Amino acid sequence: MKQQELIPHLFRTEYRKIVSVLCKRFGFEQIETAEDIAADTFLAASQTWPYNGVPQNPVAWLYFVAKNKAKNHLQRHLVFESKVSDELKRSFDETFETEIDLSPQNINDSQLQMMFAICQPAIPPEAQIGLSLRILCGFGIEEIADAFLSNKETINKRLFRAKEKLREENVKIEFPGPTDIDERLATVLTTLYLLFNEGYYSSSQDNVILKDLCYEAIRLCTMLVENTLTGKPEVNALLALMYFQASRLDARIDQNGELVLYDDQDTNLWNPELISKGAYFLNCATTGNTLSKYHIQAAIAYWGTQKANTHEKWESILQLYNQLLQTEYSPVAALNRTYALSKTAGKETAIIEAEKLKLTNNHFYYALLGDLYAGIDNDIARQHFQNALALSRTQTDKQAIQKKIDNL
Amino acid sequence: MRHEDGSKIASPEQMQEWMKQTMDWIGGIAAQNKFVGGTGLLFADAKVVHHNKMVTDGPFGEIKETIGGFITVRAESAEEAAEFAKGCPVLQGEGNTMEVRRIHKNEGGH
Numbered sequence: 334m335k336q337q338e339l340i341p342h343l344f345r346t347e348y349r350k351i352v353s354v355l356c357k358r359f360g361f362e363q364i365e366t367a368e369d370i371a372a373d374t375f376l377a378a379s380q381t382w383p384y385n386g387v388p389q390n391p392v393a394w395l396y397f398v399a400k401n402k403a404k405n406h407l408q409r410h411l412v413f414e415s416k417v418s419d420e421l422k423r424s425f426d427e428t429f430e431t432e433i434d435l436s437p438q439n440i441n442d443s444q445l446q447m448m449f450a451i452c453q454p455a456i457p458p459e460a461q462i463g464l465s466l467r468i469l470c471g472f473g474i475e476e477i478a479d480a481f482l483s484n485k486e487t488i489n490k491r492l493f494r495a496k497e498k499l500r501e502e503n504v505k506i507e508f509p510g511p512t513d514i515d516e517r518l519a520t521v522l523t524t525l526y527l528l529f530n531e532g533y534y535s536s537s538q539d540n541v542i543l544k545d546l547c548y549e550a551i552r553l554c555t556m557l558v559e560n561t562l563t564g565k566p567e568v569n570a571l572l573a574l575m576y577f578q579a580s581r582l583d584a585r586i587d588q589n590g591e592l593v594l595y596d597d598q599d600t601n602l603w604n605p606e607l608i609s610k611g612a613y614f615l616n617c618a619t620t621g622n623t624l625s626k627y628h629i630q631a632a633i634a635y636w637g638t639q640k641a642n643t644h645e646k647w648e649s650i651l652q653l654y655n656q657l658l659q660t661e662y663s664p665v666a667a668l669n670r671t672y673a674l675s676k677t678a679g680k681e682t683a684i685i686e687a688e689k690l691k692l693t694n695n696h697f698y699y700a701l702l703g704d705l706y707a708g709i710d711n712d713i714a715r716q717h718f719q720n721a722l723a724l725s726r727t728q729t730d731k732q733a734i735q736k737k738i739d740n741l
Numbered sequence: 742m743r744h745e746d747g748s749k750i751a752s753p754e755q756m757q758e759w760m761k762q763t764m765d766w767i768g769g770i771a772a773q774n775k776f777v778g779g780t781g782l783l784f785a786d787a788k789v790v791h792h793n794k795m796v797t798d799g800p801f802g803e804i805k806e807t808i809g810g811f812i813t814v815r816a817e818s819a820e821e822a823a824e825f826a827k828g829c830p831v832l833q834g835e836g837n838t839m840e841v842r843r844i845h846k847n848e849g850g851h
Contacts, residue, residue, distance in 0.1 A: 655764045
């Protein structure tokens with residue numbers, strides 16, 4: 334790897350580890366300090382490596398520098414705060430090595446514990462995602478702003494408020510106890526699910542960042558799967574879902590950055606390796622008695638990876654959506670269920686069901702009605718597509734709908 | 742859901758078809774975010790406890806109708822609930838009926 338690529342690459346992989354370990358050591362009240370130290374470490378690397386050459390083990394170099402900076406900070410803090418005795422200061426140097434522990438085990442644990450600390454109902458979901466991107470994924474503020482179609486200032490404010498809140502709530506960076514692990518895990522999974530969807534469905538024009546969001550969600554979910562405490566069936570199911578969906582990442586955006594709808598995708602671009610990973614984790618998810626909403630969604634996504642448009646495929650998808658909607662209603666699931674119905678029972682039946690949904694502020698609702706009426710009554714179809722166009726907010730969606738109108 | 746004669750035995754194919762129709766019916770209500778819950782009631786192991794506390798097998802015999810199950814929906818009115826009921830595949834059986842009842846709640850919900 335070339336040097337100008339090496340530092341950004343290491344920033345992506347190592348910044349989050351250093352921040353998590355330091356923050357766990359300092360506590361949430363000093364999260365900014367932890368971030369500053371990690372950032373300073375990379376600044377030091379970018380200032381010295383071009384002149385002195387890249388060290389033989391760049392990661393070890395970064396950890397060493399981060400440790401020293403943390404140590405200096407703690408020493409200053411100690412002297413300033415408590416005017417401790419000389420004896421304490423001496424022992425401080427000796428105990429230091431064990432206190433800032435950048436071993437793989439502690440790095441891993443710290444990141445997982447940080448995941449639980451950030452994914453808190455106390456802060457709004459978009460702040461959880463933002464903080465996750467910053468602290469667990471090492472994203473820059475600008476990248477986060479791009480992903481959220483927002484600006485740096487707004488994101489900075491949002492993250493600042495979220496950190497304040499976590500401090501106020503006195504959130505500890507630790508694993509939840511056995512009694513509330515399931516409930517806490519559910520919040521973590523929701524955030525990872527939203528993070529993935531932000532990448533998969535969001536509207537930012539920057540496709541590279543969006544793919545990164547998906548892969549980061551997969552990486553974080555993999556960490557949960559690999560840990561004995563958190564590797565539960567529903568976590569495996571969520572990971573399976575993500576892999577199945579991610580298998581179409583290359584097929585759903587064309588060279589012009591425009592969205593390619595499922596039916597129009599070149600199935601040769603579907604990634605078989607990711608599909609088989611999805612199948613593997615879906616299999617791992619079937620070990621317990623739990624049937625979570627992620628199980629159902631993963632099963633739907635599995636059928637989505639099957640290229641042949643068989644009756645069995647759409648009947649299975651329909652029944653899974655029937656089941657999912659009974660577990661948890663969402664407008665997207667309701668619309669997709671109706672689409673599956675059109676494949677099994679025909680468009681006329683689906684139109685009757687679709688018109689009962691009355692999701693009149695949702696552009697996907699009108700897009701679905703447009704699709705269903707297309708070929709049956711193109712004038713009505715056009716009217717629905719026009720409504721969809723008026724309600725859609727992003728360029729990607731507008732282009733996709735316009736294409737449908739042109740095809741009528 | 743009231744069946745006029747619960748002792749009728751259906752073929753596995755028929756059962757599967759009814760199952761699918763029932764799932765599609767419930768799915769359609771759930772897609773409108775109006776499904777609350779539902780329970781099918783099995784005939785196997787059914788008992789009748791009489792007023793003298795005598796227990797007999799099955800709801801069959803002297804009782805004409807049996808209850809096959811119930812679902813709870815979130816409807817604006819009894820009329821809307823009746824519209825939902827019209828879609829239930831149980832009604833394909835001659836003599837079967839659907840009964841719409843409001844759930845007793847203090848705060849006046851349905």
